[in-house]
Amino acid sequence: MATSTHTVTNQPPPLVGYDVFTADRALTEAVERxxxxEVLDGARQELSTLGTTAGSAQAQDWGALANEYPPKLRTHDRxxxxxxxxxxxxxxxxLLGHAVTNGLTNAWGRPGGHVRRAAGFLVWTQTDAGHGCPLSMTHAAVPALRTDPELAAVWEPKLTSQVYEGEELLRPAAEKTGVLFGMAMTEKQGGSDVRANTTAATPLDAPGEYLLTGHKWFCxxxxxxxxxxxxQAPGGLTCFLVPRVLDDGTRNVFMIQRLKDKLGNKSNASSEVEFNxxxxxxxxxxxxGVRTIIGMxxxxxxxxxxxxxxxMRQAVAQAVHHAAYRSAFGGVLIDKPLMRNVLADLALESEAATTLAMRLAAAYDSDSQAERAFLRIAVPAAKYWVTKRCTPVTAEALECLGGNGYVEESGMPRLLRESPLNSIWEGSGNVQALDVLRALQREPQALNAFLEEVGTARGADHRLDGAIxxxxxxxxxxDGIEARAxxxxxxxxxxxxxxxxxxxxPAAVADAFCASRxxxxxxxxxGTLPHTLDLASVVERARAVV
Incomplete structure (x- = not known):
């Protein structure tokens, strides 16, 4: 009797058709916390709607297509x-239009705005991370522009608008309801050392107006x-606003010399530009200039x-989902003690990252001076550590899928290629570590706020007490503080x-984190956690149930 050679068995279904937000218990609890x-019910509904779209097959396909067909530069017409x-x-x-219309550039000045936006950004990043770059810069331009009330009055309503006009041809910002912003700081001779920049700014007769000449290495x-x-203006390094299109409708001089061929982040165009x-x-x-742009x-x-x-959340969700359906050596992988240990270890890293990110977003929503001081140290410390953990977490999650995870169709290689970016962008690891040292040395109130935050849990776990x-x-x-930063x-x-x-x-998560970290x-x-911990509960909490 003939048997079929192409019957598909023991393969998990795709992780689609679910609500990315409500399936993430660490995130939903952070939002509620x-x-x-007065805004919680509305925010939960907004985020659930966004999460349902993010988990749809259509949105996941958008992410794959945007990376499979990356941006193309046309320097000249025919x-x-x-x-x-x-x-x-x-x-x-x-992707970008859906993000804008769902408020991912609109956090400033609304109750709980930063928590709501951060939760949405975390959810929507799981479709594609590349388009998060213009979302982030548009959102982050607001505090810099607020140093000039006249500029802020013109631009802030457009930056925080939930209208997307990105598919249309470039035209004056005055004619648009919603706009997007970028930034151009680094140059080939300096990188993170922006004070070494050589782009020159020549003043014009009109107050506040200049002409720029120079080459930006990353835009x-x-x-x-x-x-x-x-x-560099006559008075030193200065921040400027450069529009793509001038008020009279003519194009500003903004020569895109090339697009960077990056390891990942393929959907987003990163360029070299020249000003003349x-x-x-x-x-x-x-x-x-540095003080002005530092808010951004x-x-x-x-x-x-x-x-x-x-x-990390998407990588872990994919790994746990795969293990819940895939059988090997006489049982489902998720029930195997060694695989459970790996998944629990990954889940701890993911939950710790989400919990910390949302705590920082909540601090942004506060007007308290203590919270501002806390952010001064907590943001670069979190940026240093969480972004560095992303790559090993993603790589291990990919391995949980075995050979299937190494295949492009799984989506895991795209996550892995994306994972180093956030550690590099906006100052790599050494820059963040040195920034923490700078705050420790110059801003004692920042250290006090940080220690007060961590000290809130003193007495609850002896391992935490010992670590403090x-x-x-x-x-x-x-002694040797910079070398051990x-x-x-x-x-x-x-x-x-x-x-x-x-x-x-939950106790199982906190216990496992304190024991191991x-x-x-x-x-x-x-996958080297103590076997006596409640690892099954940790894994089950991380599972995205479709």
């Missing part, structure tokens, strides 16, 4: 005229309506944390995560 009661235009696949516009989302740019007599409007005072940088650094938490004690000893020792910042981030989980996570009871690889 941090949002004011007649030889310079046009500097980037074409995107329609799927990219579907992301070059089809945006406006950009915040750093350049490019019109710009000064933002803030001459010589205070802080907000985008938080998005790096949130985005990495989203990538050891951290205080490290902070008191200034990474070690110090790692401990700060872990202690903060442990404090948050002890207060807010603070108590040292684990090996160097994932």
């Amino acid at each position: 941090h949002l004011p009661l 007649y030889g005229n310079r046009i500097d235009h980037v074409d995107y696949h329609p799927a990219y516009h579907r 992301s989302a070059p089809m945006s309506d406006g950009f915040l740019v750093l350049a 007599g490019t019109w710009a409007r000064r933002v803030g005072e001459e010589g205070r 940088v802080a907000a985008t650094r938080l998005d790096c944390v949130v985005g990495s938490a989203g990538l 004690k050891d951290l205080l000893a490290e902070l008191a020792d200034l 990474r070690r110090l910042v790692e401990r700060m981030a872990l202690v903060l995560q442990g404090s948050l989980l002890v207060r807010w996570a 603070l108590g040292g009871d684990r090996g160097s690889a994932f």
Whole structure:
């Protein structure tokens, strides 16, 4: 009797057709914890609607298509005229448009706005991370522009608008309801050392107006309506607003020399641009460019944390989903003790990242000086640690799918290629560690706020108490502080995560985190947690039930 050779068995169904938001217990609990009661019900409904779209087969297909067909640069038209235009696949516009209309550039000035937006950003990142770049920069441009009330009055309503006009041809911002923003800070000779920039700003007769000349090494989302740019004015490094289209409808001089061929983040265009007599409007005072733009940088650094938490969540959800359906060696993988240990270890990392990201978003919603001081240290520490954990988590989650995970169709390779980006963007690991040291040395109120936050959980877990004690000893020792900055910042981030989980996570999660991350009871690889822990509960909590 003939048998079929193409019957598909023992393969999990696709992880689609589910609500990405409500399936994430760590995230839903954080939203309930941090949002004011008067907006909670509405926010939950908004996020559930967004989560249902994010988990749909259509949205997941948008993400795949936007990466399979990356942006294309057209420097000239058929007649030889310079046009500097980037074409995107329609799927990219579907993703970005859906994000804008769902408020992912609108956090400022509404109750619980940053928590709501961060939760939505974490959810929607799980469709595609590339288009999160213009979303983040548009959102983050607001605090920088607020240093100039006149500019803010014109641009902020358009930046926070929930109208997407990105598919249309570039035209003056005055004619648009909604706009997108980018930034251009780094140059080939300096990188993160922006004070080494050589782009020159020449003042014009009109107050606040300049012409820029120079070459920017990284300018992301070059089809945006406006950009915040750093350049050397007569008074020193200064922040400027550069529109793509001038008020009279003519194109500003904005020459896109090439698009970067990146490891990942394929759906998003990152470019090199040249300015040659490019019109710009000064933002803030001459010589205070870093201070002016730092509000934007802080907000985008938080998005790096949130985005990495989203990538980790999707990677872990895929791994747990696969293990719940795949059988091997006489049973379902999720029930195998060793696989359960791996999945639980990954789930701990994901939940700790989500809990920390949402705590930072809640601090952004507060007007408290103590919360502002807390953010000064907590944001770079979280940016350092959470973004660094993203790559090993994603790689291990891919391995949980075996050979299937190494195949492009699984989506896991795209997550893995994306995973290092947030650690590099907006200042790599050393920059974040040194920024924490700078805050420790110059802003004692920031350390006080940080220690008060972690100390809230003192007495609840002896391993956390021991970790806090050891951290205080490290902070008191200034010998060789720069060389051991990474070690110090790692401990700060872990202690903060442990404090948050002890207060807010289920006992099984907090116990496993403190035992492994603070108590040292684990090996160097994932899947080396103490076998006596309640690992089944940790894994079940991380499962996205379709």
